[in-house]
Amino acid sequence: MSNHGMTPTPTGSAPLTEQPATGSSRLTYDHALSPIGRGKGWWRGLLFIAFLVVGFFISSMTIGGLGILISTLTGEISQQQLMDAVESGIVPMTPAIFVTNNLALAALLPLAYLGQRMLFGVRPGTISSVTGRFRWAxxxxxxxxxxxxxxxxxxGLFLLEPAEVNIDGTAMLMLVFVLLTTPFQAASEEYVARGGFQRAAGSWFASPQLSFIIGTAVSATLFCLAHGAGDWWLIGYYFFFGVIMSVTVKYTGGLESAVLIHAANNVMLFIPSVLTGQLSEGIDRSEGAGGPIMLLPAAFLAIVAAFVIWRAKKEDVETTTAPLVTAKQRKEEAARAAYELYAQQQAQLAQQAAQQPMQTYGDAAGQAYGQAPAQQYGQAPNHGQQQRDSTPPADTNRGRE
Structure with a gap:
């Protein structure tokens, strides 16, 4: 019997997301792209950083510029105010400018996913945490x-410097925009700075310590430059903010805590600024806008980060991952698994064929070649019966003659 009709076709198995690894081979979040991005793959991290920087400028000029255009056409900003904003760097914050600025930054979030997938070939979810997903719990x-x-x-900050609260239609609209869009703006900044810049720069080094130091320096520097501060106290604060977020991400294994801290910080500071009308005057980051007072939010931020890290240890939050697998490696693994499955099925079919009894075409089943058919117990041989049947019957008429 031919096995041709039963020959299976190779079928793949579910692709792996991680390579088996234990002990010291496991990687922290900030160092996870290192096996792919160092050595001959150094260009991946460089292009990832460039991709996000270019995306930031394009998004700011298009989406962010749309808010300025709308505010100008509606008369909320005059030509003179625009000229003054160019000289001072302080842009009046209308609802249109505020929401488009937040949306321009939020648009970088999918770019971070896309850039990692294209340049490093790993699953997009690995940018959220070492578990490959955003850990909502x-x-x-x-x-x-x-x-x-x-x-x-x-x-508490508001009580230190109380101001008159003015709630009108514009303030209410701004408040809605703060609550709806600021969390996405803060999340996007973390995915770009810590998920993108940090890990891209860290991918150049095999040493976990050097990877974290260089990655944090690059991430905090670019994060600071993106805020365009002209005051050294503010520059120091933004750099310190970036460093604290990098430390938090490293020791919690993902971006969840950094996203939460960043979003809570921005939302809770914007709300009183909106209600007092200070935000509409613009965000002043020019020289002299900061001062030693910035040590207070920096200290508060450090305390919050310390609490988060302690809580992560108490909750036994996962902080390491096995080496990530690229798309090419997943295809190779799927092909290998399909070949192994095919070979296993072929071996099973060959074993089944070997266990079947040998049979000659045209003979009864179970009968060896040249052997007479089996005879039932008590039955006369067939050849004797055939001999009696061939003897002619006696002529009864002879006795009468």
Whole structure:
């Protein structure tokens, strides 16, 4: 019997997301792209950084510029105010400018996913955490503590410098925009700075320590430059903010805590600024806008980060991952698994064929070549029966003659 009709075709198995690894071979979040991006793959990290920087400028000029155009056409900003903004660097914050600025930054979030997938070939979810996904349960646990803490902190700052609250239609619209778009703006900055810049620069080094130091320096520097501060106190604060976020991400294994801290910080500081009308005057980052007072938010940020890291250890949050697998490696693994499955099925079919009894074409089943058919017990041989049948019957008429 031919096996041709039963020959299986190779079929793949589910591709792996990680290579088996244990012990010292496991990597922290900030160092996870190193096996792919160092050596001959150094260009991947460089292009990833360039991709995000170019995306930032394009998004700011298109989406962000749309807000300025709308505000100009509606008369919310005059030509003179625009000229003054160019000289001072302080742009009046209308609702259109505010929301488009946030949307321009939020648009970088999918670019971070896309850039990592194209240049490093790993699954997009690995940019969120070492587990390959955004850990919402961990995020919610932290939010129950972090959000109220930042609310109290913001209220305390307001009481130190109280101002008249003015609630009108514009303020309410701005408040809605703050609540709806600022969390996405903050999340996008973390995905770009810590998920993109940090890991891209860190991918150039095999040493985990050197990878973290260089990656943090590059990430914090670009994060600081993106805010365009002209005051050294503000520059130091933004750089320190970037460093603290990098430390938090490293020791929690993902971006969840950094996204939460960043979003809570921005939202809770914007709310009183909107209600007092200070935000509409623009965000002043020019020389002299900062001062020693910036040490207060820096210290508060360090305390919050320390709490988050302690909580992560207490909750036994995963902070390491096995070496990531590229798309090419996943295809090779799927092809190997398909070949192994095919070979296994062929071996099973060959074993089944070997166990079947040999049979000659045209003979009864179970009968060896040249052997007479089996005879039932008590039955006369067939050849004797055939002999009796061939003897002619006696002529009964002879006795009468």
């Amino acid at each position: 961990w995020f919610r646990k932290l939010a129950l503590v972090i959000v109220p803490v930042f609310a109290v902190y913001s209220a």
